[in-house]
Amino acid sequence: MVTIYDIAKDSGYSIATVSKALNNKSVSEKARRAILKSVEELHYTPNSSARTLATNKSWMIGVVFGENLGIGIAHPFFSQVIEGFKKHMELYNYDLLFVSRHMGLQQETYRHLQHRGVDGIVIIQSFGEDEMQNIEMSMPTVYIDRPSDEPGTVYSDNRSGSRLAVNHLVENGHKKIAHIMGNQTTYAGIERAKGFRQAMRDHGLDVREDYLVDGGYYSQAGGREAMIRLLSLEDKPTAVYAAGDEMAIAAIKVIKEWGLRVPEDISVVGFDDIQLAQHIDPPLTTIRQDKELIGQQAAIMLLDKIANQDTKHVNKTKMVPVSIVKRQSVHNLA
Amino acid sequence: MVTIYDIAKDSGYSIATVSKALNNKSVSEKARRAILKSVEELHYTPNSSARTLATNKSWMIGVVFGENLGIGIAHPFFSQVIEGFKKHMELYNYDLLFVSRHMGLQQETYRHLQHRGVDGIVIIQSFGEDEMQNIEMSMPTVYIDRPSDEPGTVYSDNRSGSRLAVNHLVENGHKKIAHIMGNQTTYAGIERAKGFRQAMRDHGLDVREDYLVDGGYYSQAGGREAMIRLLSLEDKPTAVYAAGDEMAIAAIKVIKEWGLRVPEDISVVGFDDIQLAQHIDPPLTTIRQDKELIGQQAAIMLLDKIANQDTKHVNKTKMVPVSIVKRQSVHNLA
């Protein structure tokens, strides 16, 4: 391995000067040129461990990925958010470290991240709160999709999303609207349900408890079960708003299986706008989350936290707007 | 930060002994217990940079992700392969480092990985060979989906995939079979096309050159264009085998737009079995790649390379079998 000593010897300067030249500190043009020449010739590559050890700065961001579908990085929503995050972090020369997730033991994961000396952490979890509390984070950290009152969180405007969905449905003449909820220990699930209730009330519609069904962790399996419950009702809804696209897609399937049509008999609205949404039959009307932007905002926030660790400036939360994309799964009753 | 010195002082042993105790080297039970007690009490976390510096082992694997769709980690095929890779690597306590991709400059990326001191590299690229040659890899490296004659490569049995597709089509009475090829600078694209030609020949069918169209980099846009070309032909094929699901899906859309039916008028077979495949109308018959397994095999191979760096044992390539999943996009002509 070629080190800074080799460069020093080859160029005729001291290692201190070499270090300065490599870090754009003040050295004469002459010295800089000579040193860079040696660097080229000897194929020198600085050793980041040594640098990290000396500077206490690793230029790595730890990524904590927690989802309980078992698909990890392949998670359609998370992967897009992380990609947005990565793109922004790249601009500032940070690399991303995906640490092996010491099964469930959050404390362990945090220890590990500390061991790695990452400069910051981004946490993106699908499951409940109680599973990851009590972690004293003495490290710059940003959360995605967690309670909005916690500082350092980036999240979609879930309530507005629900409002958009309900508004659209009401505008199309629907009154009997059901909601397939996301698991009520997840932040997104809670917020979307709240937004749904609020929007219904705002329209003077009452929220029937039997129209509120739990769809679990946003999977098709959960959506399927929920929809079956809805269809088993005496008085069926004319529209269903699901808190996630996968659940909405499963709902559509079930409706068809029961011999009903979408959207003529039952309209469906989803949440997320995953790639699949536009390809199913009928194309799904849904609330679009801007995954790229969420990731980017998280990156900006984390960068800010890293830069201002000393100043105890309380970090705000950041809400990312959502939008409705109207396709063909909603029928106009009028 | 609490260091090994603090533990030494607190426990009454020297730092050398502490280090040994922490690395399961031989120390007396008494010493080990005392040291571990101090570790607990002081919340000591070893510093991986220092350790890496001293041992020249980082326990990190560099991941090089090259795709030209601009979706990075969110790539449906790659993300699943990487997830399989990650799951296996976790078993051996390796973390994954996603380095910022110094736009195109492969040489730069490799330098960066070297700088980071990763113990090994996994490269998963969608584009052509010429874009990444001349990189002298003095580091354990594994490639996914590259020429099978290069040592250290894991790839799907693309030729057999094509054979499965053609066989299935022929069994259903098709003779006029077209192939939407993946870009012919990509390894997978080349192999699948070769397999197609071979399989056709084996069935005594001739391969019409106008039935071989380039679909580009496996995107829907490319598939769409290719299918249009096929439909513009005087003598249309009765079946189309696309080298990728996205292309197949686009093809189905185009066929429908032209007022034809799938599969009654034209049958379609894809490759990959991405999640979308089962949700479109009609559900797509396709060749399934075992992404998890590919990732896992890559991990196994890399681990082996890392363990046996000295012994110049030439690394074999590893071919992962594919299978056909029959859904409803193929029509029986009989």
Next chain:
DNA sequence: TCTCCTGTCGAAAGCGCTTTACATGTGTAA
């Protein structure tokens, strides 16, 4: 009793880099 072996532990060097504090050389003003 003395010697030798074994098991335990510690001193110190070294991994490759940054950074502080100081030395040297050059130019400018008095």
Next chain:
DNA sequence: TTACACATGTAAAGCGCTTTCGACAGGAGA
């Protein structure tokens, strides 16, 4: 000429850890 400021370069310490090699104690064998 002397004095001083400034620009440039260097020696050396230190970041937190591993590892070699030698010191030492205690027990076994003669």
